[in-house]
Amino acid sequence: MILHHPVKVEESLPVALNGLEWKTCLRRILLVNKSESAALIPSLPENSEVYTGTQAYKFLLEIICGLRSPLLGETAVMGQFREFCATARFPSSAWGWFLRQFTADLLVDAKRVRYRHLEGLGTQSYGGMVRRHLKGIPSVFVLGAGQLAQEILPWLIGKTEVTLFYRDAVRAARFSENYPQVRFSQFNFSGARTENRETAIVIAAPLKANEIEQWIRSQTTRFTKALDLRGEAETDPFSATFPVVRLSEMFAALENERPRIAARVAAALAEIDRSAARLAEQAHFRPFGWEDICA
Secondary structure, eight states: OEEEEESOTTSOOOOOTTOEEEEOSSEEEEEOOHHHHGGGGGGOOTTOEEEOHHHHHHHHHHHHTTTTSSSTTOSHHHHHHHHHHHHOOOOSSHHHHHHHHHHHHHHHHHHHHIIIIITTOTTSSHHHHHHHHTTTOSEEEEEOOSHHHHHHHHHHBTTBEEEEEESOHHHHHHHHHHOTTSEEEEOOSSOOOOOSSOEEEEEOSOOOHHHHHHHHHHOOSOEEEEEEOOTTTTTSOOOOSSOEEEHHHHHHHTGGGHHHHHHHHHHHHHHHHHHHHHHHHHHHHOTTSHHHHHO
């Protein structure tokens, strides 16, 4: 059973015995054993949703493939789910084994759906969207060294000079190996980096508005534009003396692109239906299989 609470990610879902919680910038998802956790449903926060069986599998696949994201077909959420699977603490039980296999199957199916139907969508990606808004700007400061930064960097390298500001030195070290063209600087409020040319900021980390404002005041560079990619950009906006383009505004500009990709999205959804049907057949025909584990 999947318990899903969208948008207000700061609000906690109820604690579930033997459950796993996956958090993104847009949602919280709790994977639980239906027979153990049915009593949690009345205590769910407002606007929560409940999915069971194959509907739960389809719902998760659509999220992982970026089909329930404002930016259709985006890849960042798949990277987030892969990281969640790598760090999740699965219970030491048959139920934990089931969850481990379940999440592995989701990744396999998501890769197939993306490969067959969603690759090469161009500006229907964070990187493509960011590059379009920063065209012609010679210098970009990227705040963040997480999955979102990893998504956009390949679109910027070679088009502009990138300086990445990090808080986690371990993550920054991994980035430096993969992107030797990028300059790195620690995100703090004391060290300033000066650029004497047109420079834009891309906020690709879950920073608070007051943190961003304090960091901008600490810099000696005069910025010309900022792209705010935070999910909280609408509810926690920051003030600046230069133009700030929020995520919702970038999404709105892409609306005319949706008809072009509608057929590919429909094909991806049909592939997801087939994946869920295969899951149901496996559970039905496998003796001592998933249906026994979930009982």
